[in-house]
Amino acid sequence: MIKKIADNVWLIHGNQSMFMIEIYSNSILVLDNQRLVLFNCPELTDDVKQTVRSIESEYQVKMELIVVLGDWHHFHIPAWMEEFSTAHLKVCSQRNLLKQPSLEEKFKDRIEVIDYQNISVPALGDNFELVSFSGCIQPPWMLGGDENGAPRIELVALFKTAKILYITDHVFCPTEQSFSGGLMGKVPGLINCNKGGFRIGDSELAMKSAENILELDFDSIVFSHGPAEQCFLEKNDNSIPKDMLAAGYRTFFMKHAEESKL
Numbered sequence: 001m002i003k004k005i006a007d008n009v010w011l012i013h014g015n016q017s018m019f020m021i022e023i024y025s026n027s028i029l030v031l032d033n034q035r036l037v038l039f040n041c042p043e044l045t046d047d048v049k050q051t052v053r054s055i056e057s058e059y060q061v062k063m064e065l066i067v068v069l070g071d072w073h074h075f076h077i078p079a080w081m082e083e084f085s086t087a088h089l090k091v092c093s094q095r096n097l098l099k100q101p102s103l104e105e106k107f108k109d110r111i112e113v114i115d116y117q118n119i120s121v122p123a124l125g126d127n128f129e130l131v132s133f134s135g136c137i138q139p140p141w142m143l144g145g146d147e148n149g150a151p152r153i154e155l156v157a158l159f160k161t162a163k164i165l166y167i168t169d170h171v172f173c174p175t176e177q178s179f180s181g182g183l184m185g186k187v188p189g190l191i192n193c194n195k196g197g198f199r200i201g202d203s204e205l206a207m208k209s210a211e212n213i214l215e216l217d218f219d220s221i222v223f224s225h226g227p228a229e230q231c232f233l234e235k236n237d238n239s240i241p242k243d244m245l246a247a248g249y250r251t252f253f254m255k256h257a258e259e260s261k262l
């Protein structure tokens with residue numbers, strides 16, 4: 001399902017199951033300077049494919065850039081690279097490529113790994129900003145196969161023109177009820193930190209990352225995970241997404257560094 005959420009911005013809502021639990025993978029597609037930019041890759045269903053192709057033809061543009069912001073969001077990248085041969089891929093981590101070996105085998109010339117410690121993606125242009133969420137480590141080896149203490153890598157994207165922030169994995173969107181089959185420690189109605197997926201390795205760095213994100217100029221947030229109706233959090237009289245994000249951060253990512261100073 002694709003829904004236009006702002007001028008030149010579409011939300012792609014894709015279903016995806018993992019370990020028998022249905023999760024939702026929401027991506028955003030942005031028309032900027034006469035090219036299409038996709039952030040993260042949802043499942044490429046026929047419906048999604050046709051809609052993206054129709055956007056290309058309506059605006060006389062091509063899919064030029066696919067930016068993958070989360071190191072666990074690799075499942076559907078090969079399908080998009082196969083389908084959209086004009087697209088160049090920027091991934092936040094070598095992990096994305098390790099988990100999908102066909103990418104380097106087939107599309108080596110169109111792939112680049114972003115240095116999350118020194119972010120520079122000139123191809124994105126001036127209307128976007130990427131910020132690293134650092135300071136956390138991967139879940140135990142049993143879950144993701146990562147070395148003990150390996151950094152968990154995520155970039156957060158701001159589309160400045162529409163003041164939309166796009167978040168992949170480190171926090172979950174507020175919902176009326178859990179969206180993944182059990183509360184899993186999440187509090188309905190609040191932005192919850194992904195405590196299991198992002199274990200704090202360097203509390204000062206995690207707090208600094210949260211502060212850096214809160215300094216960005218955004219009004220609304222799109223969350224990669226969450227039901228279609230709830231993953232786009234807009235500012236209104238009752239809620240200010242930035243304040244909600246700050247409140248979420250204070251329960252975990254900003255809390256540990258503060259506590260260690262006491």
Ligand SMILES: [Fe+2]
Binds near residue numbers: 070072168224
């Ligand atoms: Fe995810």
